[in-house]
Amino acid sequence: MDTRQYMQQVGRQAREASRHMAGASTAAKNDALSRIAHEIRNRREALLEANTRDLDLARAEGLDSALLDRLSLAAGSVEAMAAGLEQIAALPDPVGEISGVKRRPSGIQVGHMRVPLGVVGIIYEARPNVTADAAALCLKAGNAAILRGGKEALHSNQAIATCVRDGLAAAGLPATAVQVVDTTDRAAVGELITMPEFVDVIVPRGGKGLIERISREARVPVIKHLEGNCHIYVDDHADRRQAVAIVENAKTQRYGTCNTAESLLVARGIAAGLLPEIGSMLAGKGVEMRACPESLMLLRDAGIDASLLVPASEADWAEEYLAPIISVKVVTGLDEAIAHINRYGSGHTEAILTDKHSHAMRFLREVDSASVIVNASTRFADGFEYGLGAEIGISTDKIHARGPVGLEGLTSCKWIVLGNGEIRR
């Protein structure tokens, strides 16, 4: 069987399983999740063995330590996977929720029912814990899932897949409700993203290049996250102490996350008083500042370590550094800040720091981004922090789901009509 035939078969099985899953009871889905968690704990040794095989091969191929780190299932992370499954079991079931039912003049009652999307395809890096997480979220939302993880994690993913299959079957649900693609042939991805008859949505995770390619070539809707060039705008009316603490948290708590601030805009009226303080805090953490001429002057005058001050180029305004670097710009005020963010931002997360209500409200409304924050750190843009319980990813798209995507983002709403023999006049 070639890759095309194999993926068609996987797709057909997923579509069929999705029909069963759409009608599955909450109890059955939760039972499956508990049983999968149980299987994972039970087969801890087998999982670690499979993971060691992957790690050995990855080391032999000279892969870098960041990748090895993500690939590794140290004993603690096996338990974390199992606990994650139980947490998802504890979340409310979004499926079947009926809302907004209204009686119409014709006599019919019209409303919405939340239902699974159907079949979700997830393409991700060599991170075996994503296999368990993604399977659990799709399952709880009543979907069938096709999972394609990075090839370096093949043995780990297959060991996890066995637990998932067995848990599903023990709960009386179709074992094909979660399928882990077991070929490393790259053509499998090309097939997965071009089977609209079998797949309802693709969630790609990974590097920007991969996601751009998938978006370009997919013939199925894609929920994606391209990049996080997150801004903090410090307004004239900001609380200075809060501003320093929030910029510190947003930029320096973790450098590699997508909700880390990459760009700082400061209103001219507060810049002279505040930038030196923010600058020395950043310098104290070794953060390089790519600054506009005005902020560069203010920072230099404040005696900030010159080796950390670099004149910003046009490209800096659009950059997601994922590193101890931040771009800094003095703006005239709110209008320029909003225009700058809407021009250079990536639509991920932006924050305004202000105590002026009308500025906060305009920023909330006019900034075109998935998360818009007043007086708090950009680092809050996260499924757990927002109360979703877990997230399958963060979307920077505008259609369907924006920002952190949890169970609800893996469902859609259909219309329901309750009649009593009505016909249209």
Place this chain on the structure above:
Amino acid sequence: MDTRQYMQQVGRQAREASRHMAGASTAAKNDALSRIAHEIRNRREALLEANTRDLDLARAEGLDSALLDRLSLAAGSVEAMAAGLEQIAALPDPVGEISGVKRRPSGIQVGHMRVPLGVVGIIYEARPNVTADAAALCLKAGNAAILRGGKEALHSNQAIATCVRDGLAAAGLPATAVQVVDTTDRAAVGELITMPEFVDVIVPRGGKGLIERISREARVPVIKHLEGNCHIYVDDHADRRQAVAIVENAKTQRYGTCNTAESLLVARGIAAGLLPEIGSMLAGKGVEMRACPESLMLLRDAGIDASLLVPASEADWAEEYLAPIISVKVVTGLDEAIAHINRYGSGHTEAILTDKHSHAMRFLREVDSASVIVNASTRFADGFEYGLGAEIGISTDKIHARGPVGLEGLTSCKWIVLGNGEIRR
């Protein structure tokens, strides 16, 4: 300027206008809609003149009467366009609505704000009234719109575009918030659907071939309606009088609409008693029945005009006839009905006729379709009947908007976070 450069300019202007529209007040948007309605009434003669030019050219090219009919702006339809604009002005503004705000343990408050999508591209047939409708819906939802109508309506559309531009400008909104593409070069469509930097969503309307091509080639999300193979399932527990009346309405009220029933499934337990009655009602209206062997026998035995009875082929189950033809199948009961619909349906609208509560509930949940109806006609699947006020189209997709798409479908929800200096721990 070639078509590519022209469309890039249109796109850039739309993106820019969309920033203004996102912040526009409800009063300004409604004012623009009233002024456009006023301009349309004022320039009735000029509109009819432009329309006559289009009609003359279309007749000279020998276009068929259905197309001429859709193209024609008889005096009454000019007034209907103006009145439609005023109706949209009277709808509540969806933009800025804040919902679901909850306080999180970290102290932040998290919720959603409804915001415009940004730039909406609409590709449609030679129906000038769609130009006014689509412009109005996009404008009210705070979007900028790029409209590409059928080339046969070019002069009519440009005359309407002038009214729209003048109305926008008079209300202090950017005249480029609604742009009507004024080239008939087909390459313009290819450009429009591949400019993700300028266009957020495409809504194609028209024939299945066009929509399939657009879906295949688009690099922008598409909200689309492929076809309406709508089913009615008459359950064992149906009210017989209601069943006959609903099938009559759903099949014969209008043959050419997408929510017309194209397929009738009848539970075996009620078929012998009910099919003859439904059959003679349909035969009385000259509706051809493409029937499975069992229903064919029942219909023949009932003495239905043999010239209207045709054995169904496999292809009939998937067919959208848009004509006085219906496929008919006897099924064992609810399970087979649901499986048949999920296999052959187009995801548009399906109805169950039953008085058994558990069957109604299972049908609502398990049938994978944009509209699922209990005991009423499929013809209700419509934006006006559902209370949306107006619709930009009907979506058979699952992502973002399903079924009739009104103002809400032209918006999305972003996350808003209200803090008081919180940082992430």
